Amino acid sequence: MNTGPKAPVLAAALAGWMLSGSPVSMGLSVVLLLAALIGGALLPRHRPGPLVRHLVSASVVGAAAWLEIRLFHDGSALAVRAEPPFAYHAGLAALWWAAVDGTLRAQREDELSGLARSFAGLAGGLLVLGASASTSLHDFGPWTMHPVAALPLALWASWLLLPSTPFAKRAVCAVLPASLALAGLVLASSAATERLRSLFFPEKVQDFAEPTARAPEPGGTGTLGDGVSRRLPRESNVRFRHEILVRMKPHTAALFRSWSGPPLYLRTSTLSLFESDEILSPIRTGRWLDDLDDGRDDRAIPLDGVLRDDGAFDPGRLHTFYIGRESIGHLPLVGGSEILFLPSVYEFADDWYQISPVEGIAHLRYTASAPPGPVTEIQPADLTRPRHGEIPSIYLQLPPSPLPGRIAELCRDLDRGDPLAGIRRLLAERSAYALQFQTPEGSSPLAEFLFGHGRGHCEHYAAATVLMLRCLGIPSRVAYGYAGGIADAGQGVFAFRDSDFHAWAEILTPENEWKIFDTTPRVPSAAPRVSASATLPTVDDTAYHDLSDFGLVPVTTRGVFGELIDKAVAFLSRHFFLATAAGLGLFGGLWWLLPGRRESARHARDGAATDASGSQDLPGFLRELEQAAAALGLRRRPGQTWRELLARLAEQGPVPAVVHDAVAYHYRTAYAGRERDLAEEAGFREALRDWRDRSGTHLD
Secondary structure, rough: OOOOOHHHHHHHHHHHHHHHHOOOHHHHHHHHHHHHHHHHHHHHOOOOOOOHHHHHHHHHHHHHHHHHHHHHHHOOOOOOOOOHHHHHHHHHHHHHHHHHHHHHOOOOOOHHHHHHHHHHHHHHHHHHHHHHHOOOOOOOOOHHHHHHHHHHHHHHHHHHHHOOHHHHHHHHHHHHHHHHHHHHHHHHHHHHHHHHHHHOOOOOOOOOOOOOOOOOOOEOOOOOOOOEEEOOOEEOOOOOOEEEEEEEEEEOOOHHHHHHHHOEEEEEEEEEEEEEEEEEOOEEEEEEEEHHHHHHOOOEEEEOOOOOOOOOOOOEEEEEEEEEEHHOOOOOOOOOOOOEEOOOOEEEOOOEEOOOOOOOOOEEEEEEEEEOOOOOHHHHHHOOOOOOOOHHHHHEEOOOHHHHHHHHHHHOOOOOHHHHHHHHHHHHOEEEOOOEOOOOOOOOOHHHHHHHHOEHHHHHHHHHHHHHHHHHOOOOOEEEEOOOOEEEEOOOOEEHHHHEEEEEEEEEOOOOOOOEEEEOOOOOOOOOOOEEEEEOOOOOOOHHHOOOOOOOOOOOOOHHHHHHHHHHHHHHHOOOOHHHHHHHHHHHHHHOHHHHHHHHHHHHHHOOOOOOHHHHHHOOHHHHHHHHHHHOOOOOOOOOOOOHHHHHHHHHHOOOHHHHHHHHHHHHHHHHHOOOOOHHHHHHHHHHHHHHHHHOOOOO
């Protein structure tokens, strides 16, 4: 029985290619199939023992599976349709193992090895089908994807249940119907599951006929948040680990120096709406910004919607961020950043950006452009300039509580010529910076901060500052991010730790620019606003997946071979149908043209131990039988089995029982797993020689 068919490998490669849109699955299958076919041609008779065979099969498949999973995890596989789950990789590995082990199998092996390959093939087919059923499809309908994913399982099952049926007949009458039936079973199960879920766990349906909330009026109250909110802490007992979370590397020494001396802020998110005295929410934008929005394919996304050729691509403005996956929802950016070099970015809220890399990528880097020099803080003169347009009322919104009235009364006597200094003075008189405090139950954190115990950290200072500004009619918001950090002049790198996380107020100037107004006192326990000098661990660029693919001033230099591989993968992923046709054509060419395929196919068809030209490798008693038949004028034809030769001998006359016994012994030892008995074979050889001599058929 042929327990190592390679057709399921082709089917699994096609299923994985359609699942993920990545050429990696098909490419690795081509390599393994090529190796299997060439190996079969080079070693048609002398196969390795079971231990060596299993070791080689496991090593080849393990290396291939590891490479594929690694490519998916670091994003090189370009999974543009969907990312297949781990079950797909495991299923494909099982099919590869069955194919490689079947190619290297010995001519005589025990039934256990064949059974192991059979179970591996069936398990691999089930896993590939399960991966298809659990993957959200984007470009293909379920009746396109699921039947293809079911092909490996159907092919293995047909090989095991219908071993003697010709392949074409088996494919039409068994494989294709079984694939469609399995696809229908998957779809029916999904539909039944959804139906039962809706019966037992009814979902609340939103009534879209309800009126939507209106934008708040200046000085009024309202709620426009969308659920992504932050609650001001009522109690605090902060302990820092001083773990580095973000690194930033300017591309020039001049840019590094311009950010080393003055206060350095990285904004990650903003909150502008007061749901209550202690809950803040963002003004959600909710839109994707793509590279091609400006009509240029340059991986440059202007954050203000306009790409200007006034030096934004100057290396003196470029810098690269190194972040962990936990930062993708709050992308760090220098204030005043102009361009992000990414294929796309999600603008979640005003000046709050997010990215969506492939699952499994743990460390990322991206490039941005920003003017050199520090981010300037707001000055009193900035507020007296003529304003361009009306003040956005949403940045004057106040919480629906008595607190704004108390704050407005507090700010009544502030100097209108310099309200910023007055706010700093009020906060210095009424509050103190603390990382350990507790707010009494039933009271507001901000009310206690301004009118009670007066203890809080940067979030309380920022939120209280924004409420004061809004009571004075100054549009403002709360910003979060990092401040100060560590500067390593040797590497030209800034690093920001958890202790550098900070919150501050930002004011919308009459020129519609956001400027920082940081009222948190500069005490040792607060985030340092100025970067401290220190030597940092070396940044390993190769450990971070480059989302920008930035080519103007590369952070690292990739090898020529790696660049060629990246370009090939990207080309194949962009030209899906062309790559599919090329992959199938290559599979077909390898299957039908290489000698290993013809060798294995002829053995499967003939059931012979060796080819006709290799009679010198036959057991001695079979050579005696072949010579006796030749002397009788019956030469064994290529492809003719020993039973067929025995039947032709019987047509010419009586055949001794020892001839029947010898042929039966050969089939038991060659195909049924019985151990060879050299003494019994010697007896067959002597008996067949005597029969030949008595019949006068001796050959010199």
